[in-house]
Amino acid sequence: MAASSLVTEAVWKEIVSTRSVTDDQLSILHFLFGKNFERATRIVDQRGVKRISGELSGRSVFQVTGESRKKEEYFCFPEHYCACYSFFYDVVNRGEQICCKHQLAARLAVSVGACVEVKVSDEQLALLLSKF
Numbered sequence: 001m002a003a004s005s006l007v008t009e010a011v012w013k014e015i016v017s018t019r020s021v022t023d024d025q026l027s028i029l030h031f032l033f034g035k036n037f038e039r040a041t042r043i044v045d046q047r048g049v050k051r052i053s054g055e056l057s058g059r060s061v062f063q064v065t066g067e068s069r070k071k072e073e074y075f076c077f078p079e080h081y082c083a084c085y086s087f088f089y090d091v092v093n094r095g096e097q098i099c100c101k102h103q104l105a106a107r108l109a110v111s112v113g114a115c116v117e118v119k120v121s122d123e124q125l126a127l128l129l130s131k132f
């Protein structure tokens with residue numbers, strides 16, 4: 001894992017354990033993610049992160065609303081995957097970013113407890129996932 005990813009993981013862990021973000025952590029995240037981090041905080045401020053959980057299994061997927069006027073929604077696994085174009089282009093294809101703004105927004109929202117929680121049956125969750 002690249003050094004920048006390790007630093008990021010350490011920062012997220014700290015944020016999760018304290019449930020708040022200090023100025024120092026903010027500057028580290030901003031340094032690592034730049035504009036994407038600003039966009040992610042805007043998404044969180046607009047309550048754009050939904051965590052959809054299966055009632056019995058507790059498994060979950062995130063649905064993140066983009067901050068552009070079109071308000072597209074993307075399915076997203078904060079640590080591994082996002083359905084947006086930038087994830088495929090900047091993260092997977094060119095390797096220029098560690099993650100996209102939706103993944104960042106999801107992690108930030110989880111860390112500070114700002115997700116909109118949606119409970120569905122496991123069947124509904126499976127149906128959602130099958131549409132990926």
Ligand SMILES: [Zn+2]
Binds near residue numbers: 084086
């Ligand atoms: Zn994305």
